[in-house]
Amino acid sequence: MPELPEVETIRMGLQKYLVGKVISDAEVRLERQLEGNPNDILGTQILSVGRFGKALVIDFANGFSLAIHIKMTGQLIYRGPETKDIILSPKVGGELPHKFTHIIFTLESLILNHESKQSHLYYNDIRQFGWMKIVRTEDINLLPFFKGIGPEPLKDLTLSMFDKILSKTKAPIKVVLLDQKRIAGIGNIYANDALFLSKINPKRPASSLTKEETKQLFDAIETVLKKGLEVGGASEWQYVNAEGTAGNYQDFFQVYGKDGKPCSVCGTIIQRINLGGRGTFLCSSCQSL
DNA sequence: TGCCCCCTGCAG
DNA sequence: CTGCAGGGGGCA
Secondary structure, rough: OHHHHHHHHHHHHHHHOOOOOEEEEEEOOHHEEOOOOHHHOOOEEEEEEEOOOOOOEEEEOEEEEEEEEEEOOOEEEEEEEHHHOOOHHHHHHOOOOOOOEEEEEEEEEEEEEOOEEEEEEEEEEEEOOEEEEEEHHHHHHHHHOOOOOOOOOOOOOOOHHHHHHHHHOOOHHHHHHHHHOOOOOOOOHHHHHHHHHHHOOOOEHHHHHOOHHHHHHHHHHHHHHHHHHOOOOOOOOOOOOOOOOOOOHHOOOOOOOOOOOEEOOOOOEEEEEEEEOOEEEOOOOOOOO
């Protein structure tokens, strides 16, 4: 599942390839996935690619923005003169476009007195949960996702803010970590592994964590997110970066998806339970209540 | 605060 | 062949 490290990896790729280019055409094959008028972002230069939690925002010179959330199975893959040698693995979809390609942007370079160099940005999404919305840049914060989005780790979330957030609720700590309105960017993979690293049971009421545990969890969150970024994200599912290449964080999973396997620390069999409707993995020995 | 729903692949 | 997983918005 794309979380902060995965979406940030995509953002860096898009920033590299898209800034300065102009979208000349938008082919929307699945109307449901794009809200707003594509004409609003055609023929205007791309200024920047930003990220807020797990969402991306592309700003255009004419004052419009394209907000994108790829949810679980979305992919944003750039194909152009700079990337022509990179071949997509069949595991992640193979030749583009294909039946799960729902939106295709055609881009032009703005290099004067050169032949126009065309490139494409493909949006693939097997489960179609993702979305794109075109709005005026000043209205981004009015979109439901951005309205009331919480602070994010590695950016503006401080230990004292984290402590305050946890103290306010008795909800299970893992449910709190996954709530984007409280803290932005953490998803199921990194939440499970951060709780394991800090030896905290996912069911613990958030407000019951001691100062020491809160600090350990805060540090563990930074550790797993940084590691995720370092190795290009986790490609357990459909995730690939903007070039269509998989990440390697799945090789570092501690408990996520490891149910039935021994804990790397103590050998106890990792359990899978359900918390807040989400699969939750833990070592009942290392993370006792 | 909690449940349902969007959709598809895949586990059972 | 059935039923479930899963991010997060919307509604009860």
